Amino acid sequence: MRQKRPANIPARIVETDTVKIARMASKFSLDMGFPVHLIGRPGTGKSSALWHIAQDMGGGYCEVSAQSRSTKGMFQMLLGTLGIADDHKYISDLSDDVYRCFMPINRYCSEAGCFVDVPHFLVVDEVQTLEATALRELLRVQEKCSLGLVIAGNAERLATTRRDAATWAQIESRIGMQRHLPGPSICDCELIGAAFNVEGKDAYAALSAYGTRTNFRDLVQLLETARRMSGPETGHAVGIRLIHLQNALSTLTARTGAMKLLNPEDA
Numbered sequence: 390m391r392q393k394r395p396a397n398i399p400a401r402i403v404e405t406d407t408v409k410i411a412r413m414a415s416k417f418s419l420d421m422g423f424p425v426h427l428i429g430r431p432g433t434g435k436s437s438a439l440w441h442i443a444q445d446m447g448g449g450y451c452e453v454s455a456q457s458r459s460t461k462g463m464f465q466m467l468l469g470t471l472g473i474a475d476d477h478k479y480i481s482d483l484s485d486d487v488y489r490c491f492m493p494i495n496r497y498c499s500e501a502g503c504f505v506d507v508p509h510f511l512v513v514d515e516v517q518t519l520e521a522t523a524l525r526e527l528l529r530v531q532e533k534c535s536l537g538l539v540i541a542g543n544a545e546r547l548a549t550t551r552r553d554a555a556t557w558a559q560i561e562s563r564i565g566m567q568r569h570l571p572g573p574s575i576c577d578c579e580l581i582g583a584a585f586n587v588e589g590k591d592a593y594a595a596l597s598a599y600g601t602r603t604n605f606r607d608l609v610q611l612l613e614t615a616r617r618m619s620g621p622e623t624g625h626a627v628g629i630r631l632i633h634l635q636n637a638l639s640t641l642t643a644r645t646g647a648m649k650l651l652n653p654e655d656a
């Protein structure tokens with residue numbers, strides 16, 4: 390089922406290192422039947438990458454919120470990715486529905502010339518918000534339904550919720566693969582800069598200096614501000630140059646020394 394794109398996810402994404410790692414991890418989880426945990430600092434592009442990957446793979450994407458952090462809320466969230474609104478009162482009824490709906494689908498495979506079981510693929514984002522028991526139940530669904538499952542979140546917040554040591558130990562033993570996602574590389578900054586029509590060697594050097602010291606969110610915010618500033622009053626669209634990046638940064642922050650972030654020499 391094609392999901393409606395949330396407002397915080399860009400319509401198109403650039404193939405950054407984060408996207409490549411997330412794509413490889415998603416495929417690994419689906420092929421091997423192991424859950425994969427992707428960890429990244431805020432703004433590393435987890436949600437953007439995983440929403441698009443889930444859609445490309447015909448899977449579902451969901452983000453844990455205050456309403457879905459309990460086991461009951463988590464089950465309802467999973468069913469929601471299939472477009473099912475389930476208001477069963479009892480957790481046991483909800484879990485029955487989840488197990489039934491997420492069992493592999495028996496489909497004819499023309500390559501194999503026979504019917505095969507095709508597992509579902511799911512992404513659960515902001516997983517650090519889940520209660521420990523809800524996360525354990527999620528991993529149980531993965532195991533019983535042979536789901537391809539990627540869980541993603543911020544390590545910082547996950548670490549502060551380790552209350553139930555036994556449950557966490559059980560959870561960790563069930564996670565097949567864990568990867569830390571990198572921040573923007575120089576190559577990532579150049580790719581994003583090209584997508585925003587940045588012009589000039591000096592502008593690319595400044596952009597790379599800025600991106601590698603911040604994150605994708607700050608980088609894209611700078612470029613969006615610079616794009617607005619580079620559109621002359623005449624209405625002609627021109628490329629983003631170094632001066633536009635400098636003006637955009639001084640508009641975004643009044644912090645002293647912020648301009649150094651654009652200086653490749655100031656690493």
Ligand SMILES: Nc1ncnc2c1ncn2[C@@H]1O[C@H](COP(=O)(O)OP(=O)(O)OP(=O)(O)O)[C@@H](O)[C@H]1O
Nearest residue numbers: 402403405430431432433434435436437605606609
């Ligand atoms: N591959 C990409 N292509 C284009 N823009 C991107 C890409 N990755 C991230 N961005 C930009 O960076 C912003 C932040 O990315 P995203 O929300 O995916 O990060 P996150 O790791 O999920 O952050 P958080 O931990 O705060 O949830 C996006 O809104 C988007 O503008």
Ligand SMILES: [Mg+2]
Nearest residue numbers: 435436437514
């Ligand atoms: Mg996110």
